[in-house]
Amino acid sequence: xxxxxxxxxxxxxxxxxxxxxxxxxxxxxxxxxxxxxxxxxxxxxxxxxxxxxxxxxxxxxxxxxxxxxxxxxxxxxxxxxxxxxxxxxxxxxxxxxxxxxxxxxxxxxxxxxxxxxxxxxxxxxxxxxxxxxxxxxxxxxxxxxxxxxxxxxxxxxxxxxxxxxxxxxxxxxxxxxxxxxxxxxxxxxxxxxxxxxxxxxxxxxxxxxxxxxxxxxxxxxxxxxxxxxxxxxxxxxxxxxxxxxxxxxxxxxxxxxxxxxxxxxxxxxxxxxxxxxxxxxxxxxxxxxxxxxxxxxxxxxxxxxxxxxxxxxxxxxxxxxxxxxxxxxxxxxxxxxxxxxxxxxxxxxxxxxxxxxxxxxxxxxxxxxxxxxxxxxxxxxxxxxxxxxxxxxxxxxxxxxxxxxxxxxxxxxxxxxxxxxxxxxxxxxxxxxxxxxxxxxxxxxxxxxxxxxxxxxxxxxxxxxxxxxxxxxxxxxxxxxxxxxxxxxxxxx
Numbered sequence: 001x002x003x004x005x006x007x008x009x010x011x012x013x014x015x016x017x018x019x020x021x022x023x024x025x026x027x028x029x030x031x032x033x034x035x036x037x038x039x040x041x042x043x044x045x046x047x048x049x050x051x052x053x054x055x056x057x058x059x060x061x062x063x064x065x066x067x068x069x070x071x072x073x074x075x076x077x078x079x080x081x082x083x084x085x086x087x088x089x090x091x092x093x094x095x096x097x098x099x100x101x102x103x104x105x106x107x108x109x110x111x112x113x114x115x116x117x118x119x120x121x122x123x124x125x126x127x128x129x130x131x132x133x134x135x136x137x138x139x140x141x142x143x144x145x146x147x148x149x150x151x152x153x154x155x156x157x158x159x160x161x162x163x164x165x166x167x168x169x170x171x172x173x174x175x176x177x178x179x180x181x182x183x184x185x186x187x188x189x190x191x192x193x194x195x196x197x198x199x200x201x202x203x204x205x206x207x208x209x210x211x212x213x214x215x216x217x218x219x220x221x222x223x224x225x226x227x228x229x230x231x232x233x234x235x236x237x238x239x240x241x242x243x244x245x246x247x248x249x250x251x252x253x254x255x256x257x258x259x260x261x262x263x264x265x266x267x268x269x270x271x272x273x274x275x276x277x278x279x280x281x282x283x284x285x286x287x288x289x290x291x292x293x294x295x296x297x298x299x300x301x302x303x304x305x306x307x308x309x310x311x312x313x314x315x316x317x318x319x320x321x322x323x324x325x326x327x328x329x330x331x332x333x334x335x336x337x338x339x340x341x342x343x344x345x346x347x348x349x350x351x352x353x354x355x356x357x358x359x360x361x362x363x364x365x366x367x368x369x370x371x372x373x374x375x376x377x378x379x380x381x382x383x384x385x386x387x388x389x390x391x392x393x394x395x396x397x398x399x400x401x402x403x404x405x406x407x408x409x410x411x412x413x414x415x416x417x418x419x420x421x422x423x424x425x426x427x428x429x430x431x432x433x434x435x436x437x438x439x440x441x442x443x444x445x446x447x448x449x450x451x452x453x454x455x456x457x458x459x460x461x462x463x464x465x466x467x468x469x470x471x472x473x474x475x476x477x478x479x480x481x482x483x484x485x486x487x488x489x490x491x492x493x
């Protein structure tokens with residue numbers, strides 16, 4: 001096998017002797033690149049963020065910010081990353097490097113005090129700085145104080161503050177960081193990282209990296225992956241590693257055999273057919289969001305509320321469904337969309353409605369050796385949709401309750417209702433009784449209030465540190481009343 005290597009700040013570096021479970025964070029720090037910090041070790045603070053060269057949506061390559069604390073370094077075999085140290089441009093011999101424009105703005109606008117979080121902010125900000133469609137908007141102006149062309153979360157330079165939603169600062173305060181973000185202009189023509197976007201991202205390398213602690217494998221194809229899983233049913237399957245990385249860091253879990261499926265071509269397709277949309281299970285949520293570009297409004301409403309941009313840059317639908325968590329945010333939405341899953345193993349494929357997929361707490365009909373290859377969403381889509389996430393924070397939080405609605409309302413009558421629920425049972429569920437209480441009825445206050453009472457009784461919500469069972473039940477009913485209040489005028493007009 002070819003030696004596993006990773007390109008860091010332009011220099012090819014062997015991954016050996018790192019253990020297979022070693023994170024990119026630890027790998028970098030062991031090599032003196034200490035700008036990358038460990039804060040939470042579970043992808044919530046962003047102190048560890050770095051840039052990875054990935055296949056682009058609008059250009060051959062996108063610079064994507066990811067949580068280095070979650071990603072196994074073995075998964076970046078053959079790949080290319082840039083750390084906060086690599087953003088500055090080397091000067092003449094004997095002179096200090098020239099600061100990157102993002103670093104410069106953070107410095108002059110007071111965006112750093114203790115500095116612990118600053119390298120992570122800088123990397124996340126740099127990813128947004130190099131986003132191609134942001135750069136197109138940046139030409140209209142860079143005055144951070146301008147009143148036109150932006151709101152509280154979007155600058156006149158096209159900068160989306162949600163790109164920093166996964167970065168936590170405990171002492172500086174966010175205003176100067178926002179000012180720095182809203183002040184950056186467009187990359188210059190001679191910017192090497194901007195030029196790098198015009199070349200193809202590195203191809204994923206077929207990897208088999210073994211040390212005493214275990215083996216990390218990246219198969220070259222789906223056929224290879226399902227063959228390996230048949231031979232090694234005990235293997236841990238990872239995609240973005242946003243869940244497994246937490247298990248490794250916080251719970252010290254280890255695996256003898258890890259199979260990475262995040263770059264398998266067969267799991268990275270997105271096709272729009274006449275009667276359905278098929279989304280590859282290993283596409284990241286950010287890739288899906290940008291490629292669909294609002295074509296599925298319910299998914300478009302989900303994405304900004306799903307963790308942070310840093311997490312969405314790695315997390316996949318296949319991973320979110322594969323964990324079987326009852327509080328995952330995507331299952332309620334996909335249940336409301338009547339999605340099905342394409343499951344693949346060494347014997348072939350089968351299609352399972354998502355409503356039949358979950359069988360118990362973190363359990364499903366998926367057999368040993370079987371992978372989620374794709375998610376299928378039938379067309380046409382219901383025109384009235386909404387996703388309500390009830391959590392302690394507006395963004396980047398775990399749901400107490402999640403409710404997704406997809407309704408067909410014609411002439412003021414509910415012809416079809418699909419409602420997906422999360423956080424109220426051992427599995428994500430469809431609110432079948434509530435759907436029946438709505439269908440065939442007029443979309444009026446009396447109908448909705450009666451159905452809201454039914455919805456409050458759906459599931460078996462529990463009490464925990466996030467919410468009581470009574471609160472969860474009450475929020476179910478309130479979510480339907482909220483939907484009615486938001487849509488009744490549009491539906492009746």
